[in-house]
Amino acid sequence: MKKILCKGFSFSGVVSGLKKNNQKDLGLIYSEVPTSIAGVFTKNRVQAAPVLLDRERIKKGFCRAVIVNSGSANCCTGDQGMKDAISEARLAAYGLNISEELIFVASTGVIGKPLALDKIEAAVPALVKALSPGGINDFAQAIMTTDTVPKIVSRNGNIGGSGFNITGVAKGAGMICPDMATMLCFVCTDAEASPGYLKEALLSSVEKSFNRITIDGDTSTNDTVLVMANGVSGTVVGSRADKTYFKELLGEVLMELAKMVVKDGEGATKLVDIIVKGAASGSEAEKIAKTIANSSLVKTALFGEDANWGRILAAAGRSGVEFDPGLADIYFNDVLMVKNGMGCGDAAEIEATKVLKNPEFTIMVDLKMGEGKASVLTCDFSIDYVKINADYRS
């Protein structure tokens, strides 16, 4: 991939032995100066030790490095799990020779497995030594679990003639659902921004991106999104206009990553944007969109390239939202398949079926009752999803 320049940040990823098959499983992000940091974390009641640790550390708003391991979630590991998360950060702090309070930790993998700290300890020297501005690909690989491709998005911005960069890395694949910070995502920028502003920008961007995607309706115990700003580019996000501009660029990076996550959903073969409009309110539209996006019957029909609109309407009907099914229209891209709650016949179905053969398309439900609108990105539910998840630990 082309060279990414997010000044002052370096990255690495190495093999520590936490994952089987000699795959990279330990990653590091390092900033040459302290960064502002903001984060959003899983809303699951069951939270992994590194999530609990980061939630504490982020209160101060500053960071120097993030150490991430795959192969073990360090979740449901009790008091020892928290000690291990602290130790994992400390090992990175020793290696980098910086204060351990400025180190954040993220873990992903199987729940309930104790963290093999000895493997991490043995690998940290190589991890630190490998740090380089171009090491982001290694980092992206090291945080993968059932992901099939590394996910990196980078955008250059410009404020008053002064350039800056925002670069994000994510992993996803399973246990992805709206209402969550969702999976692991690390965003670096060389612009200068306060922790308070970063938090505000992150919250609004996550709401429009990661909180609108779903793969299986399950939510993880380890989901973490961190955004770090080190100011090394010299570009300051200062005025209200700058802030709006930066937020939009950040939103673009997160949305692009979110799409990559859904596209690479476990076993996914299709990326589908479920749009609900004409609802009584935005929140009702969202409720319906999420119910459709999470329906196993809708998702298996998408896999089968079957324009089974009855399942879409039935899912909407059980969402808990009141609406008149006799008013509903359903479109596959621009093909009107259902008009006023009734199918538009064989010709429309032939056209809709063509749409379903694409790798990406939209399904729009228009309830024609109000102005409420929402959209959720989802994927299909394939035979491979079951295979992957039946075999995950074995």
Next chain:
Amino acid sequence: MKKILCKGFSFSGVVSGLKKNNQKDLGLIYSEVPTSIAGVFTKNRVQAAPVLLDRERIKKGFCRAVIVNSGSANCCTGDQGMKDAISEARLAAYGLNISEELIFVASTGVIGKPLALDKIEAAVPALVKALSPGGINDFAQAIMTTDTVPKIVSRNGNIGGSGFNITGVAKGAGMICPDMATMLCFVCTDAEASPGYLKEALLSSVEKSFNRITIDGDTSTNDTVLVMANGVSGTVVGSRADKTYFKELLGEVLMELAKMVVKDGEGATKLVDIIVKGAASGSEAEKIAKTIANSSLVKTALFGEDANWGRILAAAGRSGVEFDPGLADIYFNDVLMVKNGMGCGDAAEIEATKVLKNPEFTIMVDLKMGEGKASVLTCDFSIDYVKINADYRS
């Protein structure tokens, strides 16, 4: 199967051509005298025409016959759909020479397909001619969709020396979820009971049976449970003790049918009872049990015979219920796999994995916070589930 004697009822099932492959697709239940009737119906906002029709007719509380077709749900079929449902009942009324107001209708199959009334009209004479007390197997086959076995349960009872029988027939397989009357189920009894009492008995029995099962979290537009009492046995359900006794027997029949429905869930290979106890309240226990029972990740792990307890705890964690994960115990049958939120190690896992190889077992989560308890029956999520639902309409 052995001869079932529910006096005064006769049944039939014939091929009308609504389903492909020359399979039985039209069924009839007939009582020689008017019956009391009670019913519960889908809570989906999208309701099929026959559901809307039955909800009207059941207000009077009496019935003579039920005509049921598979192959078409007669749902999302607009005004014509309602006309067709009325016509379907009328065709049965003509054939039986009874008042059409005493005929109930149920349909199951693809949503949005107009009902082929001409096929039904042509088949009704044979359907009526085939009626016999022993025709219940034909009826059970005629209402099947993706079901692989007909589902019939029969129990004999005795009140003060006077015998009676309760016989139920159900179909299920897909679009099954709690919070619903769920799928099609018809129960006949030759005891005498008022419509008001039947309704009360049915509601409490459904709550403990069909509302506690799940296959895929989706709920149908056509779900209907009807119970009919014709009194032909001469046995009267009169006293409070009789009523309790009858309710228990009815509950047994419904629970047995509910189990058969889950066991025969689309692609299911395992029947799993998810029990949550020690919750702050029964409704909180139920919320957690249902979230676990509907989790795609839990269900695929069950299919893979993987004692992946982390997914169980993670599902509980996203149920919206507050609890302390550090207190939770998890059992597979009587094997303690998780103690105070942490795994019990390899020996426990070996034992738990043995449990998972059984076709039926329980998973119990003990939150140790209160007295709340609930259970939900579920099945695993297999490769065949995806195959069946990707191909359903084609």
